[in-house]
Amino acid sequence: MSRTASRDALAAIRTQVMWNRLIAVVEEQAQSLLRTAFGTITREAGDLSAGVYDVNGNMIAQAMTGTPGHVNTMATAVAHFFKHYPQSTMKPGDVFITNDPWLGTGHLFDYVMMTPVFLGKKLVAFFASTCHVIDVGGVGMTAKANSSFEEGTLIPHLKVRKEGRLNEELLSVILANSRSPVEVRGDILSLVSANDTGARRLVDMMKEFSLTSLDALAKHILRQSEKGAREAIKALPEGEWSYEMPLDGYERELTLKSKLIIKGGKITVDFSGSSPASLFGINSPRTYTHAYAVFGLKAVIAPHVPNNIGSLSCFDLVTEPGTIVDPIRPSPVTARHVIGQMLADSVFGCLAQALPGTVQAESAGPIWILSLYSAHGRVPPEQTAKAKNFAVINMGLGGIGGRPGKDGLATTAFPSGVGTIPIEVTETQCPLYFRRKHYLADSGGAGQWRGGVSQRIEIANTEDAPFAISAATFDRVIHPAQGREGGQPGCVGLAARGSGSKLPDKGIHIIEAGDSLVLELPGGGGFGRPDRRDRAALEADIAAGLVTVEAARRDYGHEG
Structure with missing residues (x-):
């Protein structure tokens, strides 16, 4: 082997080791949340997610612990914070929070926590995490509300910690609107702590590998993940397949319509024609719809490819606003997984026609x-x-x-x-x-x-x-x-x-x-x-x- 080839091989090994370390970092972040959360749905059932993002808000690695609905919605949730807080305004010790269903994980019960990571004074990454808290006010964990205003307290994109100091005024608003304030405060602080754990481990990793930026590693991860997903898609037959799934609904029975289009190394799933949004809180916001539709596709087509914004970019989603898979504010959405967790089976119905005998x-x-x-x-x-x-x-x-x-x-x-x-x-x-x-x-x-x-x-x-x-x-x-x-x-x-x-x-x-x-x-x-x-x-x-x-x-x- 030539000296150049040897050097390239060592560089590739080093990159793979760093990638693996990054996954270990986010897994420790998730385990920190799992072990410190107050709510049993997080602590015992693992209803959570954790991930690390580049400076542009692209998810580059996720923890193995967690749910597809949380992980895949968070893949796009971080970038929404930048519209309210540009990266240039962020300081060490800042932490940001929201539970906006349309810009987060699909319902008010999940707080998304985002923490910028600094190496010295330089912004190098973000960590985000989420979990389901037991109560956010309103009518509680029921689908009977007719609008999201009745379902609980919406927290827009705000700072929950500013340069290391908790925003107790914001926390007091959140807790005053919860029937279980002790548990909710505990879960919020667990989310903050989990991100802090990830941030410390990432800084340790960067110092160990003499990194001053994650940009090159992030580009490699996203490029390779996208390449792997596209290669898996290219091995599929091209065409269009449709499937209809009847659903129980609430005030009436519903129909979930899906069409799968495979063409040119890309997949589109189209839910046009699905039933209009329910009057009650079983609707799935588009972010949650995307999360589980793409999970269903990826589980069959490319389960071996790492899940990040690179591999997720190979899948397009088409929805009609005002339907059960894309409700318009302030449609009720508390029990959004009634629709959302049917979506994997819906796309399986299409895939079973494209790949008979394998789904x-x-x-x-x-x-x-x-x-x-x-x-x-x-x-x-x-x-x-x-x-x-x-x-x-x-x-x-x-x-x-x-x-x-x-x-x-x-x-x-x-x-x-x-x-x-x-x-x-x-x-x-x-x-x-x-x-x-x-x-x-x-x-x-x-x-x-x-x-x-x-x-x-x-x-x-x-x-x-x-x-x-x-x-x-x-x-x-x-x-x-x-x-x-x-x-x-x-x-x-x-x-x-x-x-x-x-x-x-x-x-x-x-x-x-x-x-x-x-x-x-x-x-x-x-x-x-x-x-x-x-x-x-x-x-x-x-x-x-x-x-x-x-x-x-x-x-x-x-x-x-």
Whole structure:
């Protein structure tokens, strides 16, 4: 090897080592948030994201810990701060905040925190992070509002810390409009601290590698990521494919229409023709729509390519303002993932036509956020006179669709990737307890590769008092996850009282004293014809209680 070739090889190795270190830095940033957050949805379920950006606000690396909805919305969120605070005006110790749904992560419950990083007096990068806080005022975690003004307190792009000093006046406004001020303050400070952790580690890294700027490394990362994504796209067949997905909706059923166009090394997903925006808070702002539509494409087409603004630039989005995937201010958006987390399955429906036999079946879709409250203020006061006042969150997860060569995963969130919250944690926070939480037999769609099974959950109160549940995110109770390549649909969801009455909509419902809340989550669709399922695998399902003998006979023709 010549001296020049040797020098180039060493430079390439050094660049790759720095790239890997950058990913380690943002992962430490995310872990800092995960370990210090007050809210259980962040601390236990990992509903967060963290990333590092160049001086122009381009996301160059993201943490592995976190959700696509948060990460991909933050990819463009940082640049919005510059319209209010040009980079030249920023100082060491400054931190910026917003929870604007249209310029952040899609609803008011997520604060985006941005921190400039200085090497000496020189601005070299930005860190951003976000997480879901438990309460932002307004009507709370419910879809019943008719405008974003009712949903909570919007914080525009402002400084939450100025040259190292916290803006206590701003914090006092935020906390005065929250029913859980201690937890919200803790989460906000955790976001600030996580960014500070990332900033310290980045400065250490730059000093170690004798860097005075990240510009060259950032350009290399974005160039290589874009190249990898474009090469993956060029290997696909060119053409146009369309798919329609019926959705439960709220006041009416909805239709999600998607068209996929692959041409010239670029992909466009077009949601034109989708239903007009709902009157209630299930609409997905365009930023959130882009996040999950692109995630669905990238998960199939280029999962090996790093996720940053370089690879994301290969995907274009077309939406019509005023629809469920692009609502206009001040449309309500609190439960935006009811629509947004269906988008991956929507684009999968197109990809399955372009790449037959290679795309998984539909999944349960949006996570069911179990927002549980005491009934104070919702029933006559004598019913809650001796009851504890509380507000807690847990998670209900359905099944993932069957995959080519593999069954769908059970009780797993897709596409969000959010984890569950241990029932013991919730039970220590409130007087509620979980009577049952187990796999739901026959919930996964029949197929050569069975859909992921869901779960049945029953919750009751230890106190002789009613409690409330927000059903804002309970979906697929009408339209199940569809199978693929001859597979059958998964089961629909169910939300009811133990006494028998179903919860009629996505509103807030009272569970009377002595009664219970019963939830059956949707299952994933099956992949491939059921009569092709391996007999030993089916017998194992029956033995494990995942498939009943009756369903095995009906759906698989099992003679046992």
